[in-house]
Amino acid sequence: MVILTAESDRQVNAIRDEVVHSLKQDDVYPRHVEGDASSGWILIDYIDAVVHIFAPAEREFYQLDSVWPEASPVVHIQ
Numbered sequence: 001m002v003i004l005t006a007e008s009d010r011q012v013n014a015i016r017d018e019v020v021h022s023l024k025q026d027d028v029y030p031r032h033v034e035g036d037a038s039s040g041w042i043l044i045d046y047i048d049a050v051v052h053i054f055a056p057a058e059r060e061f062y063q064l065d066s067v068w069p070e071a072s073p074v075v076h077i078q
Helices: 009-024 056-062
Strands: 002-005 032-034 041-045 050-054
Touching (some): 002 056, 009 041, 050 056
Antiparallel strands (some): 032 041, 041 050
């Protein structure tokens, strides 16, 4: 699972577009994309990995980080 936070709708869309574009370069296509920037949450399902792109308020509300407390962050960028 990949969890990202973006500070604006424009940044949410830019991250989504770059993730999808970059993985398509390696012939990896999403099974499903759900949500949009205005909802504050976009989910990109690659079956083996799921990418969650959140606005700050939605990330705080849903707290997906706490669903798997035994998982440890690999990278934390601010």
